[in-house]
Amino acid sequence: MWRHIASNALTFFVILVFLVGGGVIWAQREYETAGPLSEAICLEVPRGSNMSRVSEDLAEQGAVTSATLLRLGADYSDKTQSLKAGSYLVPENASMAEIVDIVTRGGASTCGTEVIYRIGVNSAEVEVRELDPTTGRFEDVAEFDPAADEVPEEYTRVREASDTRYRVALAEGVTSWQVVEELRSVDVLEGEVEVPEEGSLAPNSYEVAPGDSRADLIDRMQRAQEVILSEAWANRAPDLPLTGPEEALVLASIVEKETGVAEERPQVASVFVNRLRRGMRLQTDPTVIYGITEGQGVLGRGIRQSELRQATPYNTYVIEGLPPTPIANPGRAAIEAALNPAETQYVFFVADGTGGHAFAETLDEHNENVARWRQIEAEQGEDTQAN
Structure with a gap:
């Protein structure tokens, strides 16, 4: 009898093990x-x-x-x-x-409402957008200029929500003064901050949270730029006419301000590198403008002839070589272009009417390109008058 009971118990246990095991597998x-x-x-x-x-x-x-x-x-x-x-x-x-x-997993949220404080070269704006999970695309909810527009209700609403995410986005070519001025209007950040050295901030998009320090954010931007510059300098082309990373940053800032088409950065950089090698003056308008504005806003008018002749540390029509500091905060692509320029014999360039430039190796070629550009300007002027 006991043997029968033991046999049944063993059978039941085996069945139970199989059931539990099967349940775990399921x-x-x-x-x-x-x-x-x-x-x-x-x-x-x-x-x-x-x-x-x-x-x-x-x-x-x-x-x-x-x-x-x-x-x-x-x-x-x-x-x-x-x-x-x-x-x-x-x-x-x-x-x-x-x-x-x-x-x-942690890290940044991947959907919901996002507020982006965009700091651009000519303007700044606040963008409120939400991710549509069915399409995976962000839909704009509101956009406004914090300096000129009334704050919309949509912004106030999302500012009160606990799951709203925030980013500060720096455009390539902004000045340090512009960055600090706009950060002072970002109401989720706290604390005062001094204007950092020109060129020391890495244009990028930075995740922030309410209560973050403006000074800490500036520090993050500077550390990021240090890493970019250090890596680019370590991988630079040989025999560049630059004494160190500091001059590379100056050159990169000029390349950034002279480039309307991203793909042209290496060619634009080659013009300035070739001029430095030949002892030619750089003769670039953005440096003159920086000498006038000191990076505090946009000039908003053409450069006067008297300003082109005036001797200032930033007037590259007058001085030899590079100006003493960067004239903006260049992005990674401009820094890499300055340290690995295209191999060309170009020493001139002028606008070509498409947003890009026409490059030339000789003065005669350059004068032809300038004449074409003057013709395009005249035609554009006629079209404007006709409209």
Whole structure:
């Protein structure tokens, strides 16, 4: 009898092991298989939330088949305590394992509302936009000039939301004075800041959070520029007529201000490098303008002949070589072009009417290009008068 009982118990135990094992295999497969979402969604994880509330939210939105199974999977993979607040894009058919990875990975939020403070060469604007999870594209909600326009209600609304993300975007060629002036109007940042050295800020897009220090943001921009300049200097072309990274930054800033077409940077850089090698004056208008404005805003008019003749440290029609400092904050591409210019014999260039330039090796060629440009200017003037 006891032998029969023992045999039945052993059989029951074996069946139980198989059932549990099968259940684990099923649960693991369910946790890792494609989920039921037919369209991507934006999942908000509020500060102070937990995996239990997130899993219930996901179940309500039809993103997972079982809130319990998602919690168990997060526990089993030791990710429950790694939940990060933010707004996250959950793609269609995302598995539970993928969703848990998304909400615990950290880093910037991937969807929701975003405010971008754009600092441009000629203007600044604040852009409010939201990601449409079904298309993966940002849709503009509001745009305004903080110096001239009334603050729209859309901006006030998103400023009060806890999951709104913020970025400060610097355009290539802005001056340090412009950056500081515009940062003072960014109302999510705090603290005063002095105008840093010209050229020391890396144009880029920087994630910020309410309460961040303006000085800390400037420090991030400077560290980024130091890294870019150091890497470019280490990989520079041989025999450049530059004494060090500081002069490279000056040259890069001139290239940045002279370039309307990004692809032309290496050619524009080659003109200035060739002029430096031959002992020719650089004769570039942006340096003259910087000497007039000191980087504080846009000149807003043409350069006068008296200003072209005036001896200033930045008048490259008068001085030899490079000006004493950069004239703007150049981007990575301009820095790399200055340190790896195209191999040309160009020493002249002039606008060609398309936004780019016509390059020349000789003065005769240059004069022909100038004559064509003058003709284009005259024709454009006639068209303006006709309109």
